[in-house]
Amino acid sequence: xxxxxxxxxxxxxxxxxxxxxxxxxxxxxxxxxxxxxxxxxxxxxxxxxxxxxxxxxxxxxxxxxxxxxxxxxxxxxxxxxxxxxxxxxxxxxxxxxxxxxxxxxxxxxxxxxxxxxxxxxxxxxxxxxxxxxxxxxxxxxxxxxxxxxxxxxxxxxxxxxxxxxxxxxxxxxxxxxxxxxxxxxxxxxxxxxxxxxxxxxxxxxxxxxxxxxxxxxxxxxxxxxxxxxxxxxxxxxxxxxxxxxxxxxxxxxxxxxxxxxxxxxxxxxxxxxxxxxxxxxxxxxxxxxxxxxxxxxxxxxxxxxxxxxxxxxxxxxxxxxxxxxxxxxxxxxx
Ligand code: BTX
Numbered sequence: 001x002x003x004x005x006x007x008x009x010x011x012x013x014x015x016x017x018x019x020x021x022x023x024x025x026x027x028x029x030x031x032x033x034x035x036x037x038x039x040x041x042x043x044x045x046x047x048x049x050x051x052x053x054x055x056x057x058x059x060x061x062x063x064x065x066x067x068x069x070x071x072x073x074x075x076x077x078x079x080x081x082x083x084x085x086x087x088x089x090x091x092x093x094x095x096x097x098x099x100x101x102x103x104x105x106x107x108x109x110x111x112x113x114x115x116x117x118x119x120x121x122x123x124x125x126x127x128x129x130x131x132x133x134x135x136x137x138x139x140x141x142x143x144x145x146x147x148x149x150x151x152x153x154x155x156x157x158x159x160x161x162x163x164x165x166x167x168x169x170x171x172x173x174x175x176x177x178x179x180x181x182x183x184x185x186x187x188x189x190x191x192x193x194x195x196x197x198x199x200x201x202x203x204x205x206x207x208x209x210x211x212x213x214x215x216x217x218x219x220x221x222x223x224x225x226x227x228x229x230x231x232x233x234x235x236x237x238x239x240x241x242x243x244x245x246x247x248x249x250x251x252x253x254x255x256x257x258x259x260x261x262x263x264x265x266x267x268x269x270x271x272x273x274x275x276x277x278x279x280x281x282x283x284x285x286x287x288x289x290x291x292x293x294x295x296x297x298x299x300x301x302x303x304x305x306x307x308x309x310x311x312x313x314x315x316x317x318x319x320x321x322x323x324x325x326x327x328x329x330x331x332x333x334x
Contacts, residue, residue, distance in 0.1 A: 001028065003067050005036040009047065009057040018054035060245065062130075062212075064110055068247045075258040077106035078137055079251070085109070087129075089116040092190055092206040095136035099194065099202040103138055110135045110250065117208065119188055120177065121325075126219055131212040131228070133246050137257070139203045142265045145195055148203070149307030149322065150269050151261075152177050152191045153276045155205055158256035159187055160279045162249055167229060167242055172281030174328055175300065175309045179209075180281055182235075183331055184227035186210050207253070211246055225332050269305045276303065286329035287311060289321050300328070 004026055009017055023030045037047055037055055044061030066082040073079040081104055088094055091109040093116075098107065111134045117125035127134055141151060156173045163169050171187070172180045179187035190206040210228035218226045229244065263271050277283060280303075287300045289311055298313035308320040327334035 001026065001032070002036040002039050003071070005033060006040055006045070006057075007071070009055060010060075012057070014056065014058065016050065016054045016056045018052075021054065062245050062247075064112065064133075064247050064250065066110075069108070069110070069250055069254075072247070073251055074255040075106075075251075078254040078258045078261070079106065079108050080104070081107045083107065083109045085111040087111065087113045087115060090114050090118050090206075091134050091136040092118060092192060092204050095138050095204040095206075096192065096194070099138045099204060105138060105140045105202075107138045108135055108250075108254065118190060118206075120190060125188060125190070125208050126222065126226075127208065128213055128217040131210070131217060133207065133209040133211060133250060133253075135250060136204050136206045137254070139205055139261065141200060141203055141261070143200065143269075145193070145198060145200060146322075147264075147269060147306045148191065148193055148200070149176060150264055150272055150305075151203055151205055152189050153303075153307050154260040154264060154272050155189050155191070155207060155257060157260060157272065157275045157279065158253050159189075159207065159209060161256050161275075162252040163229065166248060166252060167233070167244060168238075169229060169232060171279065173276060173279045174331055175280070175282040175303065175326060176307070176323060178332070180331055181227050181229070181232050184225055185332060186227050186229065186232075205257075209249070211244060211249070269307075273303055273305055273307065276307075281331065282309070282326075282328055288327040288334070289319065290325050291319055291321060300326075 019030045019033055022033045041047055046059035048056045048058055066084040069079055069082045088111045091111050095109045113129040114127045114134050117127050119125045156179055159179055160171045163171055174180050177189040178185050187209040193203045194201040212230050213228035260272055282300045285300055288295060288297045296313045298311045300309055301312050302310040308322050311319050313319055
């Protein structure tokens with residue numbers, strides 16, 4: 001009921017809605033409406049009330065929850081079912097567990113804090129309560145194992161385009177899974193797949209985006225390597241001009257991801273790599289790659305349709321890298 005009251009107030013777009021209208025519309029007493037308003041205020045919503053006129057919603061706090069995302073979602077499948085945790089070890093762990101138990105495709109797991117957030121190759125992903133987006137999406141893509149990388153690239157494009165659209169900041173993508181702002185990492189993507197023989201059972205796509213972090217919210221070792229949308233906006237004195245809501249970011253990321261995911265399932269991987277190239281801060285740059293334990297330096301010249309990085313090495317050879325670590329000159333301290 002509280003959510004219905006909230007929906008009605010939101011749809012009034014900053015205008016008053018009378019208590020009488022609300023109670024008639026929802027078929028409950030005005031005392032009950034008052035109770036819902038009180039609860040919403042306790043959650044951080046600012047609702048003005050005026051005798052005889054009613055209630056007006058003037059501020060929506062940056063809270064994330066399942067209902068908000070499910071009811072306002074713009075995507076069809078992704079986010080139809082959202083599971084929220086105030087705190088969890090890792091949204092990817094939980095998403096893998098429910099995927100194994102057969103959850104619906106498009107199920108999203110979100111959290112305000114992770115106690116054991118994971119990066120690739122056993123690394124950690126650091127988080128601070130309510131400051132970022134920590135989400136995992138269960139997918140069942142119709143692609144081969146060799147094409148798996150395309151999911152990471154599509155997620156990168158969805159994040160970059162959403163941040164541009166809602167906040168106006170241009171982010172860059174560093175192959176294979178980092179999103180860069182001002183030379184630092186603002187977002188990481190962890191794509192994990194369950195496979196059997198040569199078939200993908202499911203994929204869990206994890207996205208960690210730093211939104212409200214202050215410098216001191218990151219561990220010391222990340223001071224020079226990590227940033228958040230708000231640190232950048234403060235530097236540019238833009239923070240007061242734009243309202244950031246994590247739920248809006250999530251809804252739009254899911255919407256854009258779904259568009260790209262549809263293309264992937266239709267076999268159109270080329271349009272994902274074309275978009276990815278547009279935002280790349282990897283191509284054309286000097287890189288250091290590690291292939292089978294050996295390091296090679298060269299210039300990143302292209303990515304293949306499945307998302308492999310093509311590097312022209314200084315020894316004259318050309319290498320295609322499917323996964324692993326690369327260092328790009330000028331980024332993240334290299
Ligand atoms: P990665 O292995 O490419 O990056 C991990 C590295 O990034 C760490 O070793 C550290 O140097 C740096 N790092 C750690 N935390 C942060 C941060 N908050 N901001 C910037 N840099 C950081 C990247 O792996 C993939 C991360 C995916 C995270 C999501 S969150 C939701 C889902 N659940 C989960 O456990 N992981 C994913």
